[in-house]
Amino acid sequence: MEITANTVAQLLEKLKLLKEEIQQVIVGQDAILDEMLVALLAGGHCLLEGVPGLAKTLMVRTMSQALHLSFRRIQFTPDLMPSDIVGTEVLEEDHVTGKRFFKFNKGPLFANIVLADEINRTPPKTQAALLEAMQEFEVTYGGQTYPLDKPFFILATQNPIEQAGTYPLPEAQLDRFLLYVKIGYPSAAEEKAILSNTTGNKKVTIQPVLNGEEIKQLQGMVRDVTISDDLVEFVSGLVRGTRPDTTPVAYVKEWVRWGAGPRAGQALILTAKARALFKGRYAVLTEDIAAMAYPVLRHRILMNFKADAEGITSDKVTAELLKQTPMAKGIL
Template identity: 55%
Template sequence: MTEYSSEKEAVDALSASYNNIRREIGQVIIGQDEVVKSVLISIFSNGHCLLVGVPGLAKTLLVQTVAQVLDMSYNRIQFTPDLMPSDIIGSEILGEDRSFKFIPGPVFSNIILADEINRTPPKTQAALLEAMQEKIVTVGGREHVLPKPFFVLATQNPIEQEGTYPLPEAQLDRFMFNVFLTYPSFAEELQVVKNTTANRNVKLNKILDASQIVYFQQLVRNIPIADNVLEYAVSLVAKTRPNTAAATDDVNKFLNWGAGPRASQYLVLGAKCHAAITGKYSPDIEDVQAVAEPILRHRIVRNYKAEAEGISTEMLIRKLF
């Protein structure tokens, strides 16, 4: 682990590492720049990321590519309707000495790809709740600590598709970012088809290991933030809560409920990380706004009036700026 002489030098190293990772990922993933940025910010902020999009937009490939560039253990869990909680967290078996022995599940890894997380029933989805928040798993009354760092990068098909189960609000709130993937542009799709229909082998370099990621996570938390930026982040979240003093007219009219305190925490952490990767040593209001949409979109719930009038969650968030 490299020692840095000052916090500014460490922030510069974080920014350089981020750009190197982006460059490596760009050899495989064409376009999707904002999506890649959100995934990497969630990793450096010690958060989890939910990627939402129709099949075929390279959600799984993106997570696999990130895992290749980061020198850490990686497991993929394919969520299916018959998946059981023990298939994720592990279970106890009776050994030859007539005592129970814990066999760890695939969740015991640095990076977890929860593929098509909304294709399994809520009982199994809930198995990830404790792991995502507490970074531990409890089996048979005993706690088992997960490795550090620990990320869940989940993919989800749109809930309108057949055979999907909406994620509970409690689980959605565990994800720092809810990122929507859109169709590529014509030029991007042309490049994708060109690369994937020819014999093209890409060798990716390892950029960071587990200890470096943990170091940068601590660095992000230590980045100073001005009081006015902190107050802006908290007030932005407070404005999303209908029938409160801070709520705007649009919020009272179109929302059933707003975001909780975890949104404020993630806005501040996300703003700090966004500032660092762009070469700044302290975040400003623009950094808060840059991460606000994917942090807030899954934490506020529209009412029937908003749906009837075609008012999207993103429109309401932008109005709060």
């Protein structure tokens, strides 16, 4: 279906309304909401990390309420099995013929929005069950492939301080997440508003704003946002600069064990396009790339032992690379 200029304007207006609906419940966290919505527009998945009590689960649930999409929450625990999320076959009987047959009962993964709550609390075997779904948007069980409904969006949460009984996500799984978003504490004013809004009788009703077809249209529009060859070169240089074997940056050689792969460049361009559209623009600017570099590269740069000991994070590496890029200096 051809999208007219009027349709584009209506969709962009609904995008603003979507954020406003979520902000009726979520106080502050403006940048976090932007990054989550960028991931949705770009058609990728999002990993949220923050200490307990920062409304990670509430944020995801509120977003799902503001969308005309199916939503399922999976609480990841040490005893969770792959069949608990993918589904399993059950033996049934045809009451007419009396014949028995196996029928696949779909698990909670078959929803448009899936909240994988505390994903690092389940063993690697169960974590791996998500890989095919996240990458191929389908599930294979018993030799049969079952496509997932689109849009398909996994939002996973994990707590950084509760390490007892957790299973860190392997690099291959982390790379499937388009963005790795870190949630910090609210400001004093925001915390006061949270305390006031959540300890009384006031109830907020969230109205659904966008449906699945409109989201797919927006995701298609993201692909049409233009990016100049200079900015593509900028992205390529930024990603290649994270690799200690080929980078000219001494800072990277000192602290990084493994750099980001080509998927990071694809993610950076796609999320920069999504951010531009979210801001009402149809062309990527340098500021879009610089803003998305942190959540895109955060989980794709593997620090060495020395960096871990000194507290040097991948965000510091990204900041150093941006500082040394002439194109980005004017916006930092």
